[in-house]
Every structure is written in structure tokens, then in C-alpha cells.
Amino acid sequence: MRSKDEILRWVVGTLTSEFQLRAEDLHPGAHLVDDLDLDSIDAVDLAVNVERELGLSLTEGDLKSLHTVQDVVDLLHERL
């Protein structure tokens, strides 16, 4: 079990390094599509990163349930 803070750090680190987003924009309520301009292709690439680095496979349903940075953190916290 990882803490939510650890997971948030991983999410922020991944979104900044892999998706060239700015850390200051990645507050928990930031909307993945409306605020961060991510799209369906980015969702697939996020899932690849999650699987490679955290060993967790996400389903299409999982990805569709993610709307904010906090949603990503919560899902990963629940599964890990």
C-alpha cells in the first residue's frame, strides 16, 4: 500500500515528464481534458506508464472514469 501523497507525487512526476505538463498546473482538482488538454491517446499512454512502472493494468472502463488528477490518485490508491 502506498500513501496518497506518494501516489500524487508519482502522478505529477509522470504527467510532467511524459506529457510535458507544468507541475504548478497539476492540482488535485485539475480536469484532465478541460484544464490539462489530455485526450484519448494520452489516456492510453498513461495506462502504459502505470503498467510499466506500477505493475497495474487499467481497463477501458477505468480510464473512462478518470476526470481529474484526484481521480487518478484515488484509483491508483484503491488498486495498489
Place this chain on the structure above:
Amino acid sequence: MTRRVVVTGMAGLCPIGSDWKSVRDALVAGRSGVARVPEWEDVAGLKTRLGARVPGFEVPADYPRKKTRSMGRVSLLMVRSAELALADAGLLGSPELASGRVGVSCGSSTGSPPAMDVYARQLFVGRTTSGIGGNEFLQFMSHTAAANVASFFGVRGRLVPTCSACTSGSQGIGYGYEAIKFGLQDWMLTGGAEEFDVMEGAVFDVLFAASTRNDEPERTPRPFDAARDGIVVGEGAGCLVLEELEHARARGARIHAEMLGWATTCDGRHLTQPDPEGMEQVMRLALEGAALPPEAIGYVNAHATGTETGDIAESRATHAVFGARTPVSSLKGHIGHTLGASGALEAWLSIEMMREGWFAPTLNLEAVDERCAPLDYVRGEQRAREVEQVMSNNFAFGGINTSLIFRRFGE
């Protein structure tokens, strides 16, 4: 009623430079872009260790991630050359890009090999989709160069992917020309690109068509030379902005040259063995389309890659059309064989040389192979010559032949 087509933008990235001035200096100095490739040393069976890369290419910092994520190096090179050509034409950011009257016609031999590698390892070897992201296919699909150019610049007209190996670039120009000539588009981004990768080296190596003069990279390839021993693969991208003449005049565009015609044919026989009859025929058809006799061509830019059979066949075909009276050279001694980019780069450089009134020699051509026809080979040093028309020829696996004709622009 057909329309006249002119070249209003030109640019290229190649192993000896990424602007005309740098390339010109290297052509005049006899400087080669070929080097040894140390990272190929571990490939079992691979005999060639030579390549010609675009030095110092970096993705411009202002290219947005959502545009570059779908690009392998082949698309990045193509997009950058298109950006430079658009800027040269004064059309960067033009609202006409989205009008439906402007299109893209370009290609490469293949999409980006490193993206193929992900699929090969995971799916074919590992039998899993794990690790495959959303962009790999977009980077290696056959029309990745053309599609990424359209996406990057917001082009909404025709998309013509000309993925035909070594004629990808020349067919890109040719089909773009036709779209304008017949009134279907007003201007087109045309050309081709290729990305340097061991896969390209291996393609020719397994056919015993790659040069193995590994300890003398600056002395190979040697088009038409008796001691030639094959191709050196290279990379690059070239783009011509082709535009309908009246459209160009109306906006006061600087016109580099007029494209008078082209032809493309295929041999319909063998996929790798060159066919001199097909080569001769495509040159004659291009002349016919441009309504010119052979003597109107003042310079022929040969495909001549440095292979034994290809150079002989091409020289004989060229001789059948032009005899020994027309200067001929190949730029592959300087830049290697840039495959999908070669037709576009060679068209660009042929136009630049015509504008300046001189033509580069074939680098490394010291003693012409006796089996090659007795052409007027430009060798040793550049040839000063004022000419009105040039021809640029390319030939590809698949038995594909192309011949492009450009004229110095005048009213």
C-alpha cells in the same frame, strides 16, 4: 485547360547541410556526409557500417507535444522541411492552409522504425499488447509523414501519401504538380523524407547492394565509378511548395522555377532489377509532357546510387535519350542515398544549381565504369553552365521510374 505550376518555396535537411548555403559550400568543397556508424557493430551478418545522417537535427522547442507525439524522426524531418519551405514561400500560417484548396503530397519508404520495434518486440515476439501505447502506429504507419505535415500545419485539402521507396519524394512532387495543373488544388506541400535506421542499411545489405568500403567513408558511394561497391543509406527531408502561377503572381510571390512536367511509370517486370527500357521511357514521357526535345535539357540529375547494375542501366537509358551532349551528375556521392527524401532533395538542389548557373560533380567518380554509357559526366569540379531546363530522375524498388523537369522562371 490546364494551369501552370511554379515552385515558390524550397527547403531541405540533408547530411551536408540544412540550408542551401551550407549545402552549396559542401558540394563545392567536395565534402561528404557519409560516416562510419559505430552503433551497427553488434549486428551479426551486417556487412555495411556506413551511413549519412542529418547532423545536429533537434526538434524545435516550440513544437507542441500534442503534435510531436505522433511523429517519429521521419515525420519530424518532413515537418521541419515543410515549415522551412512554407516560410521561404511566405505562406507560413496562411489561412488558405485550411481552405480545402491546399494539400500535402509526400512520402517515405517506411514509417519510423523505432516505433515498429515496439510492436515487433511486444506483440510479435512477446505475444502481448502490454507496453504498446497510442502513438507507435501513428509513427510507423505508411503515411505518417504526410499525415503529420497536414496535422501540424492544419492542412485540410488533399492528402497524397507517396510511399514508394526511393521515388517517394519525386512522386510527392509529381502528384502535387498534377493536383495543381488540373485545377484540383491551388498549392501543395510536396516532397519526401527518410529516417536513418539500421533497418534501411540491412535492406540493401542483405541484397549485397550496400557499400562495404567501411574504412573509407568519404570515398563511397561512387556513382558510375569503376570501383563502386554499392549504396550508402542516408536520411533527410525535402519540400517544394508548388503553386499555381496566377495564384503566385497575385500575391507577389518570389518564383524559384517553373515545373514543366513529369512522368512516372513502372516496369511491370521485376521488383529490384533495373530496366533500362523503363528508365528511358520515363525520361521520354517527361519530355513529351513538357513539350521539349532532349536538347532543351541542360543538365540531368541522375539517380545513380553507386550500385553495379543500377548505374549501368541508368547511364545507358540516359545515353539513349541524350547522347553524350548533356551534363549528368549524381549527388549521392556527397549525401548518400536518402531514399524517400532523395527525389525531393535532388529536385531542390537541381533548381538551386540551375538558378546559380553551375552544377556539382559526382563526388568519388574517378574512373567511369567502362560498362556505363559514355555520358558527359560532371566530375572533379563543378561545371559552370547557364541552362534553361533541368531534369531530375529517380528509380525505386518496385520498378518505379520518375522524371521531373523544371525550368528557370521567366515570363
